[in-house]
Amino acid sequence: MGEAPTGADAVAPPTGADAVVLPIAVDAMGGDHAPKAIVAGARQAAEELGIPVVLVGRPGELGDTGGLEVVPASEVIAMDDDPGQGVRRKKDSSLVRAAEAVRDGKAAAMVSAGNTGATMASALLRMGRIRGIARPAIATPIPRPGTTPTVLLDAGANAECSPQMLVQFAQMGAAYVTARxxxxxxxxxxxxxxxxxxxxxPLVKETHALLVEMDGIDFVGNVEGRDLLPGTVDVVVTDGFTGNVVLKALEGALRYLMGAVVEVFDTDDATRQAAEVLVPHLAPLAAAFDPDNTGGAVLLGVDGVCVISHGSSTPRAIVSAVQVAHQAATGGLVQRLKLAVAGR
Amino acid sequence: MGEAPTGADAVAPPTGADAVVLPIAVDAMGGDHAPKAIVAGARQAAEELGIPVVLVGRPGELGDTGGLEVVPASEVIAMDDDPGQGVRRKKDSSLVRAAEAVRDGKAAAMVSAGNTGATMASALLRMGRIRGIARPAIATPIPRPGTTPTVLLDAGANAECSPQMLVQFAQMGAAYVTARxxxxxxxxxxxxxxxxxxxxxPLVKETHALLVEMDGIDFVGNVEGRDLLPGTVDVVVTDGFTGNVVLKALEGALRYLMGAVVEVFDTDDATRQAAEVLVPHLAPLAAAFDPDNTGGAVLLGVDGVCVISHGSSTPRAIVSAVQVAHQAATGGLVQRLKLAVAGR
Incomplete structure (x- = not known):
């Protein structure tokens, strides 16, 4: 894969009152509940948060867009399409067009709840990699009630990693946490x-040796599985295989336990009454771990902001994802990543 | 490492009313709360379950053993001792003597809540490997309320694995689930x-290809992190790095969530009253995931039964571990493992 054009390397993102605020490009066709839930979420983000949003997709299928601009795209990469083939063959797909909008300076960031592999491929092929980054990684927040989340990367972009890749993940993860x-x-x-x-x-041991010697990041050493929830550090670095397995395990366990507790609450009249007292107190905990609130994962290492929301995204999940995308773009995420991997 | 003596390969374990029932050798010195909690658990197992137990350790430090036989051992391998060095240098340690009791036919199984690495090393060096097994693996149960647990292996004995090792883990895991x-x-x-x-x-892809071709096990294909809790299969095979990380992540998350819920219950008088109604209904769920009830992990592939209880084992955890050890021994676990890897 060739180097991406990186002519904007030294250009800081526009800030200040006079700056043009670019919209967030939302892939209206991606996700289990697309386009309805996606359009609803995009509208909500624009109305409630005042963040400018453009929808990317088939204009005739989007219903009432509430006046949001639509970037037309005639094709859709399905959830089960092969990512590489999908992106190569469906050049007029909503995912590819969303990535192009970012590349062409028409959008500040892209958001998709669609095919994760195709989202990564679209971003990588259209936006390109940041110069010096070997491989982009997916950074996923693990909630820590009462404070900022622990960000884990790689959450699954690279099943196999080298020590050098993991060192860059450490740099990118730290830069992302600072930006966000x-x-x-x-x-x-x-x-x-x-x-x-x-x-x-051997991968971990070699990475450990490299991180110990590295300036510019606060490496605290190895952490274990039990340090993920609740998190004991701001950034956890791992290969995409381990990261994906452990995140899905935690998601599955949380969903199961919440379901089991809700079932107990519904046992009989006495438990339902008791639950009524407790649910308001438990709500903040449940909200903290609701995947719709975490705002999705961010693909770090591409030359633009790309937020990956989960496949079953509700309108609220899209609102969160748009907010994350907006924060990342206005916080100068890409510029921070460029500086971090350049060692500055 | 040389082949272990396996002269007993073809001898089935003794069964029937006339058979001598060998005791379980419990390492009285291993664990955060040793020897007090260990001795108490061993006594309870003998008294309540009628399982014969011998304690291994320093006779003068065990307090009231309730009449349990003591196999004297003058040394202790500490929780933070180097496992290999500990076993080589402390030949009169409780761990080494417990493993020797199994090797010498004086105990049906060993149980320890001590240094996990040293427990593995003691079992491996004194009992030897089962002929044909490349590397022993730790099999850990993940509770599934209402049915038998999902058994995950390897839980951490081998950070690096080959496809051939994972195939044997599949065979051993299935044999263990059948025995237990x-x-x-x-x-x-x-x-x-x-x-x-x-x-x-590549490890997973090559293992998948081998498992598909293999007779004698019901291989259902790949599973994901979300298939661990609640488990969707009886046996989950993985390398010891991934297995250790994901099990510790789940343990940590469960402990954290239960603590958070208990804290909410204790908010004020109203919540405490409501909790009183709900706690009896939640108790079975909490009990199902209490590590003291799962009975510990089993080291599969050594030529004897070795149960590893968690470091902070309470008396109840030791009772569970003794029960698991007894079931494994009377269920012919080692013989089943021998047959499984021989493809019979």
Whole structure:
């Protein structure tokens, strides 16, 4: 894969009152509940948060867009399409057009709840990689009630990684946490099976040795599975295989446990009455772990902002994703990533 | 490492009313609360379950053993000792002596809540490997309320694995589930990042191809992180790095969530009253996921039964572990493993 054009390397993102605020390009056709839930979420984001949004998709299928601008795209990459083929063959798809809008400076960021692999491929092929980044990674927030989330990467973009890739993930993850949560010096942990640097696979041991020597990030050493929820560091670095498995395991367990508790609450009249007292107190906890509120994952390393919302996104999930995209763009995420991997 | 003596390969374990019932050798010195909690658990197992137990450790430090026989051992391998060095240097340690009791036919199984690495090393060096097994693996149950647990292996014995090792883990895991839960043909899944056989690392893809071709196990294909809790298969096979990370992540998340819910219950008088109604209904769920009830992990592939209880084991955890050890021994676990890897 060739180097992407990176002529804008030294140009800081526009800021200040006079700057043009670019819209967020939302893939209206991607997701289990598209286009209805996506359009509803995009409208809500524009109306409630005042964030400019453009929809990308088939104009005739979007229903009432509430006056949102539509970037027409005649094709749709399905959830089960092969990502590479989909992007190569469906050049007029909503995903490809959304990525092009970012590349062409017509949108500040793209958001999709569609085929994750195709979202990554669209962003990578159309926006290009940031110069010096070996491979983009997916950064996913794990909620920490009461404080900023722990961001884990890679959540699944790269099943196999080299130590050099993991070092860049550490740099990108720290830059992302700073851009998104304004944490000045995020703590970074390397996921392993023991705190000692002698523990883990050769990949982990070599990465550990490199991170210890590295300036510019606050590497606290190895962390373990139990340090993910609740998180003990701001950034957790791991390969995309381990990251994907562990995130899906936590998601599945949370969904199961919440369902089991709700079922217990509904046992009989006495439990239903007791639950009425408790539910308002439990609501903040449930809200903290509701995937619709976390705002989705961000693809780090491409030369533009790309937010990946989960496939079953509701309108609320899209609102959160648009907000994350907007924050990342206005917070100068891409510029921060460029500086981080350049060691500045 | 040389082949272990396996002269007993063809000898089935003793059964029937006239058979001598060998005791379970419990390492009285291993665990955060040793020896007090361990001795208490061993006594309880003997008294309540009628399972014969011998304690292994320093006789003068065990307090009232309630008449349990003590196998004397003058040394202790500490929780933070280097496993290999500990086993080589402390030949009169409780862990080594417990493993020798199994090797010498004086105990049916060993149980320890001590240093996990040293427990594995003691079992491996003293009992030897089962002929044909490349590497032993740790099999850990993940509770499934209402049915038998999902057994995951490897939970951390081997950070790096080959496809051939994972295939043996599948065979051993299925044999273990049959021995412990009487499931005639356990379903086996391979942990990956997508259901398609094209997904995952080269290790996973090669293992998938081997498992598809294999007779004697019910391989259902790849499973994902979300298939662990609640489990969708009887056996989940993975490398020891991924297995350890994901199990610790689930343990940590469960502990955190239960703590958070208990805290909400204790908000004020109204919530405490409501909680009183609900707690009895929630108790079975909490009990199902209480690590003290799951009975610990089993080291599969050594030529004897070795149960690893968690470091912070309470007396109840030791009772569970002794029960698991007893079931494994009387269920002919080692013989089943021998037959499974021999393809019979």
């Amino acid at each position: 949560y304004a944490t000045p010096t995020p703590t970074v942990g390397l996921l392993s099976i023991g705190e000692e640097r002698s523990k883990g696979t | 839960y009487a499931t005639p043909t356990p379903t086996v899944g391979l942990l990956s990042i997508g259901e398609e056989r094209s997904k995952g690392t």
